Every structure is written in C-alpha cells, then in structure tokens.
Amino acid sequence: MTTDTDVLPTMSFPAEPPPRRRTGLLRQLGVDTGYTLTGFPVAIAAFVVVVTGLAVGAGLLVVWVGVAVLAATLVAARGFAVVERAWLPSVLDRPVPQPAYRTPEGSATRKLLTPLRDPQTWLDALHAIVRFPVAIASFVVTVTFWSIALAGLTYAAWDWALPDASTDPDNMDLLELVGIESSAWTRIALYTAIGVVFAVLLPFAVRAVALLQAQLGRVMLTSRAAAQAEIGRLAQGRDAAVAAEAVALRRLERDIHDGPQQQLVRLNMDLARAQRTLERDPNAAREALGEAAGLARETLEDLRALSRGIAPPVLADRGLAAALAAVAARSPVAVDLAVDLPEERLAPVTENTAYFVVSEALANVAKHSDATACRVAVVRTGDRLHVVVEDDGVGGAVLAPGHGLAGLADRLQAVDGVLSVESPRGGPTKLVAELPCA
Template identity: 35%
Template sequence: MDINTKSSGGSSRAQGMLRAAGRGFVLAVVSLPAAVLCFTLSLVSLALIPIGIGLFTTPWVLKGVRVWAERRRAVAAAWGGVRIPSAYRPEPEDANPWTRTFALLRDPATWRDLRWLPVDMTAGFVTALLPAVLVLFPLEGFALPLGLWRVYAETEGGAYWYGFVPVEDQTSAFGAAALGAVVLIIAHRYAVSAFQAHFRLTRAVLMPSQAELAERVRVLTETRRDAVDASAAELRRIERDLHDGAQARLVAMGMDLGTVEALLDKDPEKARRLLARTRQSSAEALAELRDLVRGIHPPVLAERGLGDAVRALALRTPTPTEVTVELEDGRADAPVESAAYFAVSEVLTNAVKHSGADRIWIDLHHSDGRLRISVTDDGKGGAAVGAGSGLAGVERRLGTFDGVLAVSSPAGGPTMVTMEIPCALS
C-alpha cells in the first residue's frame, strides 16, 4: 500500500514536471512576440498623439493590450491557479477619439499593463522557459556518453562544455551525464515551482492596488443597488398594469355576463350586443396579458436565444430594421441575455420615437469574452445619456453585469449606440 502510494505520488510529480515544461515552453514562445508587439505599438502610438494620429490609434492599441493582459490573467488562473483581478475603469460613453484616448491614459490600470509588458518580455520569458530548460537540458547530458561527445569533438576540434563540465572523452561524457541526472532531479523537484514563479511575477505587476479594488467594489455596489431598485420598480409596474388593465377588464366582463344572464329571457337582442362587447373585452384583456408577459420575459428569448429574440423584436419594429448575429459559439447566461434583450428593446424604442430614422441596423457578436451589440440608425442624431431618452436606464441595466454603454450621435446623425457585456458563451 505504501509502495503504491509513493509510486503514485512520484508519477504525479513527474506528470506535473512535464506539464509545466510543455506549458512553459508554449507560453514563452507565444508571449515574447506578443509582448514585444504590444509594447512597440503602444510606444509608437503614444508618440504620435502630439500630431493627432495617436488620438485615433491609441484607444485601439491600448484595448489590444488590455485583451492580451486579460488573456494572461485567464492563463494564470487556469494553468497556475493564480487569480489576478482586473480593475479597469469603464470606457467613456463619448466616442470622441480625444475623450477616449485621455480617459484610457488616466486609468492607472493602463499604465500598469504597459509596465508589465517589458517585465513579461524579460523576467517573465525566463521564468516561463525555465521549466522546459530544466527538463530538456539533461537529455543532452544523457546523449553525450552514447557517442554525441565524439560528434562534438569532430566539429568543435576541442573540449565541449556541458554546463561547467568539459567533455573531451568517454569518462568526462559520463560526468556530463551525471550532471544531467542532477539537473533532472532538480527539475523533478522544482519545475512546477519555477512555473508558479512566472505567474506570481505576473500577479505582482498586474495586481491592482487596494484603492482601485475598493473603488471597483463601490461601483459594483452602486450598480447592484440600481438593479434592485429597477427590479422593484418593474414589479410595481407589473402590479399596476395588472390592476388597472387586465384585472379591470375581467371584472367588467364578469358584470356584463351577469347582465346577459338576466337579459336572456327579457331582451335577447340586448343580451347579444352585450355578449359581443364581452367577447371584444376578452380579446383585449388577452392581448394586454400577452404584452405584459412579453415585457417580463419573451418566450422566444428563453426557447431560442438572444439572436432570434432580437430578430423577432426587429420584425415588430415599425422602422425597417436589419439584424446581424454572430453568436455561433453558444448562448450567454439567462440573466445576461435578458439584460441585453431589454437594452436593445429600449434603444430601439428610443430610435423609433425620437430619431426620425428611415432605417435601423443591429449587430450582435461575441469576441474576446465580451458580448458586443451596436444599434445604428440614420436619424437626426443628438441622442445622449441622461437627456430623457431612456439611455440612462440602459446604462444602469448593463452596469449590473459590469457592462458599458457608448453613444455616438452627432447633430444630423447617424446615431450609434454600442453596448458591451463581459460574458462567456456555453
């Protein structure tokens, strides 16, 4: 029993060593060019800000840096069990390049990412590659006594140095193999720890300060409170609509049916007229109930997902609306889908009521762990958050899920409302 346990533990450690070596090699090979590219583009883009070009390129470059940093956070959690929270400020609502650029530059997380890139290119590269070196280096030492030293002697014309061992003959080749065995023992013991050191280094540089985390918690607390208030208001609206609409009609129908029952023998003609009116009231009450249920959670959203629900919403919109959906990877969580659906519904309602548009375009797609929705119309423009357009409510709804809202609506149009919600598809 003890022998089996020790054997199992040794096998597990060997597997961990090989896994750390393989993953570390992949991470080193991929991360070095990516970090160099991100860092170079960032420096060039920032240098071009004074002449104006950088105002347009910097938001895209910094967003790419954020995406790369977020992916590395995900790798740290999946491969190293090291969780690194992010504390990025929401992107500005104004789509003006000047505003977006300097809002990103005022975010401490932006500069933290830029400081991390040179660290990842140097110390990060070394710590990621070290487990692979510890595992692969002994293989050469083991090959030297098998005749590899002769090949080196013929090509080098002298002693070949394996580490600190000069290999000149078979005896020194066995000494190199002994050194390789020592290195392999070290790899067996410390390769996983060396790989963990890479992720701890990444966390040390990318970890936000306590002040930033406290601010993030404050913002999330406010958005959650807004969501609770919105849910309570929605519940009161449903109760009011039931009481003043469908319930009142049903009560009136009951009274009319009682009158019909009393008139059947005395005045059949009047009874028929009352029955016809009651039938009309029942149809209206049914329509009100359907609208109310659709406002709570449309069946098509639960059954067929966000894409088809938005298409159905577009079909009911009086303004011609085109919908493009790219969500082939699956579906978001139900609360996210519901929030996105009602956000699109509110934006569409605003466009129909206030923009004077002849056409509306809706685009839904998911990339880089974010659901992105844009609603564009060719109307008169002038839309803004907090201007009585209902966009403030959409912003609060999205904020519940850490989402953001951006509005570009110059005078004369067109208007583009962009919504992003961090989520995964399944």
C-alpha cells in the first residue's frame, strides 16, 4: 500500500532506546554496591578538584589567570560528570539522555571561555559539590550493612577465636553489657539473627542509597538534556506539521487546477456555445447543454473526492465514528469497520488526524493494493488512540525516506503520534497509527 502524496525530504528522528531488561535482585545488589563503593573515591576526587579549582580561580580573577583556572576546573567537572552519567543507566535501570555541550568556536579567547558560558558545565561542578555528602552517606550505609550481615552470618565460624569475660573481665559481649548471662550458643544465636536481619534488609538499604545518589545525578546531569531533547522533539513536530500542511495545500492546488478548474472552464465554454446556438440550432444547443450537465456532475464528484481529504461537516457534527462510517461506505473496497470509542468526544486535532489517516489509507488501498477486503479498527487504550488499517492486497508498502508514506508519518509526528507499516511482498499490508487522545 503506497500513497500518491508529494514526497517530502524527511527528517531523521532518533530511535527510541529499547527498554532495558529488569535486573535480578542479587545482580542489582552487586550493581548498587559497586556504584556506592566506587563512587565514594570518585566523589572525593571530584569534590577536591572542583572546590579547589573554583576557589583558586575566583581568587586569581584579578590577574585574569583565574579565567583559565576556572575553565580547566569546569572541564574537569565535566569529566567527572561523564563518568557519573555512564553509571546511571545500570543503577536506574533505564537509559538517560546525554546533554549537548557548547562547541568551542571563534577566537582563542572565546574557545577558552566556552566552558564558562555553558550552563551544563556549571551544573556538573555543582553536582560534584552536592554529591559529596550524599556519597559519604551512601558509602557508610553500604559498608555498615554489608559488614554486619557478613559478620552475623559467619559468626559461628569464628566465635571461638574471640576473647570473652572468662579470660578478661573487660571483654564483654552485647548480652553481658545489657545484664544477660552469655554463653557461646546464645551469642551465636543472637549475632546470627542480627546478621539475618541485616542480610534481608541489605538489598533494600543499598538500593535506597544508590537510588538517592543516582537520582541526584539524574536531576543535575541529565534533566537539562531531557529538556533539550523535548524542545527538539517539539520543534521537529512543528516542522513536520508545517511540511505536512504544505504538501496538503500543494496537492489540493494541483488537483483543483488539473481537475475541477479545467472542467469549469470547459463548462463555461459549453454554456456559451449553447447560448450562441440556442435560436439558430436548438438541437446543437440541447446537445451542448447535455454535455454541460454531464460535465457539471463530473465536477461535483471531483470536488466531493477532494473534500474527503479535508475534515467533513459530519466529523464536527457527529464525531469520529460517524465520519469513519461515511468514509468506509464510499470506499470501492469492502471495509470491515470496528470503532470502540468512549461516549465523550476526543480532542478535535485527534479526530481530524485519525480521520485523515483512515481516509488516506483507504484511498491507497483502492488505488494501489489490488485488495478485495479491508479491515479498519479504531480503539482508545488509556490516553492513546490506536488506528489499524489492514488489507489483503499485494503488499510492498515501505515506510522510509523518499517513499510516499513519509507524508502520512509527518502528519502523525506533528501531533506526537507514530506510524508503523508491515507490508511484505505478496501482502497483507497492516498500517498502525498511534496518537495521543488529548
């Protein structure tokens, strides 16, 4: 199934990262433990370098040497931030966006000042300072829980090697400190129970401090990148909307010029000829009027066909289901229509886009697929509207730059929707559009 719309130069959108597989509890414990233990010396180094560099750079600003020191400090902070961002996906169990730093350009002085003019490098430096106390707390909690859990679970193996009160009155264990008579079995039972409790709590405690540290890094090191990506996505959607509307207008102008406009010119000529020959040759006049009437009917049909690409009055008056029923009834290919929508109306832009997708898809089925039957399903799932158009035609449709379906993909991209096509050679063809309901 292909389309006869104008081909646009399509923009390349970054592929959505695949979902990460959920990590097992023990594997996640190892990841979190490695993150908190390894991150502690890195946090110390980052804190020392950034605080020292900022202090020295600020103090030397009066002699301009401080500018170079501050720039070098921010570059170092950026390096520590790159290391932190490399750890975040494994801890958060999802990919994180990468910020776009300023590119040095211009004179040597402007290149030197580039880190100072980049907001992200200042966020990197601030993260190195704020992260330091959080890294200390994470390290302490991780080491404490691991130490108590391992010591308690293995206490029975080395209790015999510890001095007790029988050999030295000053060597008292926990039970003796609280006034309870102690023996080897009571000590082993108590400390093993404590080890079991800490072993059970270990994954949750380590996970909590690792997430605290990782979320701090996500907010300070990737939130600006996420905002930049969202702005870029919205800009691409706006460009796609402008491109799609431009294509629609050009096609409408072309179709009107090649079809109804030429027919109306000929209709005017036939009426003028009939008017000239009405008195001297009534038969020729009647023949000219008959041709004009047939041409008027053809023009009316062409105008109706052109209006199908524009939101019809039935869509605004009675909703998407009624408009799709009208489109399906006009299709020369038998259409099995299934619409499952709530009683309340969808947003106008959602209804218009869904109507456009179904109308264009059915037109393509009739023109290019050699299909005998077509199925259209429109259903709302949560806050997303799913539109499926499937035919039993010859297939071969491709959703790629340079192909006709790119215009339909741009139309959906403009409303934050996506289009996918499954169309092997020999058929069938399945077109799936997903767009937000709001």
